[in-house]
Amino acid sequence: MTDEPTPGMTLEEIDTPDVIVDLDVVEANIRRAQAVAEGVGARLMPHIKTSKSPYVAALQLAAGAAGITVAKLGEAEVFHAHGLGPILIAYPLVGAAKLSRLRTLLEAGAQLSIALDSVAVASPIAALARSLGVRMPVWLEVDTGNHRLGVDPMEAVATCAALAGLEGIEVQGFMSYGGHVNAGKDAAERARIVRDEVGLLRRLAGEAQAAGIARSLGVNVGGTLHLMFPDELAGVTVLRPGTYVYNDRMVVAGGAARIEDCAAQVLTQVVSRPSPDRAIVDAGTKTFAADPIQRPGLTGYGTVVGHPELELYRLQEEHGFIRILDPGAQLRVGDRLRIVPNHVCSMMNLHDRVVGVRQGRVERLLPVAARGRIR
Amino acid sequence: MTDEPTPGMTLEEIDTPDVIVDLDVVEANIRRAQAVAEGVGARLMPHIKTSKSPYVAALQLAAGAAGITVAKLGEAEVFHAHGLGPILIAYPLVGAAKLSRLRTLLEAGAQLSIALDSVAVASPIAALARSLGVRMPVWLEVDTGNHRLGVDPMEAVATCAALAGLEGIEVQGFMSYGGHVNAGKDAAERARIVRDEVGLLRRLAGEAQAAGIARSLGVNVGGTLHLMFPDELAGVTVLRPGTYVYNDRMVVAGGAARIEDCAAQVLTQVVSRPSPDRAIVDAGTKTFAADPIQRPGLTGYGTVVGHPELELYRLQEEHGFIRILDPGAQLRVGDRLRIVPNHVCSMMNLHDRVVGVRQGRVERLLPVAARGRIR
DSSP states (O other): OOOOOOTTOBGGGSOSSEEEEEHHHHHHHHHHHHHHHHHHTOEEOOBTTTTOOHHHHHHHHHTTOOOEEESSHHHHHHHHHTTOOOEEEOSOOOSHHHHHHHHHHHHTTOOEEEEESOHHHHHHHHHHHHHHTOOEEEEEEBOSSSOSSOBOHHHHHHHHHHHHTSTTEEEEEEEEOOGGGGGOSSHHHHHHHHHHHHHHHHHHHHHHHHTTSOSOOEEEEEOTGGGGOGGGGTTOOEEEOOGGGTOOHHHHHTTSOOGGGOOEEEEEEEEEEEETTEEEESOOHHHHOOOOOOSTTOOSSEEETTOTTEEEEEEETTEEEEEEOSTTOOOOTTOEEEEEESOHHHHHTTOSEEEEEETTEEEEEEEOTTTTOOO | OOOOOOTTOBGGGSOSSEEEEEHHHHHHHHHHHHHHHHHHTOEEOOBTTTTOOHHHHHHHHHTTOOOEEESSHHHHHHHHHTTOOOEEEOSOOOSHHHHHHHHHHHHTTOOEEEEESOHHHHHHHHHHHHHHTOOEEEEEEBOSSSOSSOBOHHHHHHHHHHHHTSTTEEEEEEEEOOGGGGGOSSHHHHHHHHHHHHHHHHHHHHHHHHTTSOSOOEEEEEOTGGGGOGGGOTTOOEEEOOGGGTOOHHHHHTTSOOGGGOOEEEEEEEEEEEETTEEEESOOHHHHOOOOOOSTTOOSSEEETTOTTEEEEEEETTEEEEEEOSTTOOOOTTOEEEEEESOHHHHHTTOSEEEEEETTEEEEEEEOTTTTOOO
């Protein structure tokens, strides 16, 4: 079976394809985001969807994070089992099976809060909380322009009042995922989108407080690009970015990181040189994930580090297609490349473990412990 | 932790999101492909990249398949460990780590053949074979128009001669992956692409035999769409389609299956109804994979079974975005949908096990034993 990398190995000794994570870069990324959150006066609750790694989450908590954010209950189970929390489950929990597991987690002492966007989802959670004699902290998700989850802002205060009226629910405030900041065409437009998002949530919190719905309501926003705009984050009480811990080609395209801040890279090898302008490497969608770059003017599936003359222009399951722009470039079967992926969170979900490296040598394997926890 | 489905459960009792595989449909798909191969007089060596399941491969072999095809050495290891073979590794094996594992597999008695497209890749394999006192069966991959791997047809006979000259290599014939058949705009054009591919490989085999390079050389082609054109497959000695065993939205779009022939479906649940024309379900790219449909005129990420008024128009990691085309459609939080994915092979690579069902009840869990075997 596969020979696993062991501490002290050089990158050349790691078989391909594989995913390496530079721990020096990870630690610098963690420090930078923590400093932004502290400057803003917000609690940082990083979303673990990026690393899915208890080791990395423990680094984030040790650096000052106030807790972690997860998408799915199964992720909460994994991180709680590793002693990590408090945990915000930023996803509506629906159905008897999930409520039963939520009960088990609460009975095991997990410190949880939940984000949701309807009374339909909140009511069974409230009933569970009452049966346990507790109040469940809940964030109300508002659609501030991303058009994914979230109540219409026009209905947000009324829904907040309805939630606050459910015995067993303790409303924490208003939350949004401002993913539409990615569509901003430049830094000024992105700053405006963040300003509008935060402004809207603050206004809702003020209105709900003025209406006596709750004494103190917070404002909770996510997103790595948000960290670029600390001036727009005044009044935010919780920040829950995820991707910043590793970064990727999307974040670089958005201006929130440099390519050298991208901690996670694919290590791959040329297996064929079928034509003068094409090489095939041994990493495809099963290594990178198939996420497109989704940024005007950019194409392809990754940035080949140190090789501007090479473009990863297509992926199939086990094949990466490299276009060689410089006819004089030497590239032979067996040559190795390092490639920053478009979307590192999706990539991590493909791998049971990645290889933690420092200064070009293997330090430790990082189990992607919450990989595949979709329920 | 997650409650796993158990035999006898109904689909309503399975928590979401999950992947169900209808075993009646699988068995019918296997019988149909086997009949095509037998009609053509070719050996069927199904590519296991689709199911990645030893249970399913055993069904294919029991139905008459002559062996299996894999992409990566790690997949060969998993299937050999389950006693399944002979195995064609349809991928160039490069580097000392892989050669060492190839040796281990051969010493364990695995019946292997390998596809490759260069003397650079073949030479170390030949040396390994000589050291073991065996001859390694090798297929030479030719680029018949798909522009992935494969030697230029103009160089194919010369490369074949060079391979045949390597002691330790036994050339089996010419192979291609005619994935460009997917770009054919209608059945007639697809038939022509298959005809050209097979014709080219047969001509190369004839020329190489006439030149005395080998006495008998085979023709080896892959692809589920190829099964639609048995009249174009005369002279093919090995067929290695993969996706037919489950089928997916791409295969349906290509005309090689009906939606009811799609064995693998995502079971998902509405978690939010944020606006009258939008529902969010609990399955995103971590359940479906992000593969686009890649077919002119088609968009989206899956077909919602039995609901032409619903479109899965976008995926994010844990979110499926459903557009509701009929304003009168009832769709509530907790409602369940079944969705056929764009690309079932990529989807299978996300799941440690899927749920085998028959007549609406769980029969068995199917471990996706070769999931993630990228090396």
